[in-house]
Amino acid sequence: CDREAGHGPPCVGLSPASSGGGDVTEEGRLAASAWNPADTSLPLGCGFKVRNALMGSVCDALVVVGGGEGTLQEMAAAWSDKKLVIGVTAIRGVGEQYAGKALGTRRQDVVHPAANVDDVLEILRHNLRQSRTNRSG
Numbered sequence: 001c002d003r004e005a006g007h008g009p010p011c012v013g014l015s016p017a018s019s020g021g022g023d024v025t026e027e028g029r030l031a032a033s034a035w036n037p038a039d040t041s042l043p044l045g046c047g048f049k050v051r052n053a054l055m056g057s058v059c060d061a062l063v064v065v066g067g068g069e070g071t072l073q074e075m076a077a078a079w080s081d082k083k084l085v086i087g088v089t090a091i092r093g094v095g096e097q098y099a100g101k102a103l104g105t106r107r108q109d110v111v112h113p114a115a116n117v118d119d120v121l122e123i124l125r126h127n128l129r130q131s132r133t134n135r136s137g
Helices: 026-034 048-058 069-080 094-098 117-136
Strands: 012-015 040-043 061-064 084-088 112-114
Touching (some): 061 094, 061 117, 069 084, 069 094, 084 117
Parallel strands (some): 012 040, 061 084, 084 112
């Protein structure tokens, strides 16, 4: 998404909760309100496990900033679907922990390490087209 520049496709967030709030904790609500890059949010009403699998499956690339067990599930789903996975090394969590490492033996690449936003954008520019080609083949 390029919201600040006012162009690019809209960002859609996938919320694990139902429209009534579901199983999202207060901590999760606070985190989402503090940093929400989505133009709109789609409440799935399916819980975190299903949402995590969906996130990894529907994305073109997964940029991992921090994260814990749920984020690791998203990474594994994206990795299994041959998606581009980028781990931000400046924030503690699974993104940093797995940056530069493979999540399994089925792929020849690694979780791409990125120190900052500029690194993330460069990795996306350089690798996203190749990642899409690999998935279709």
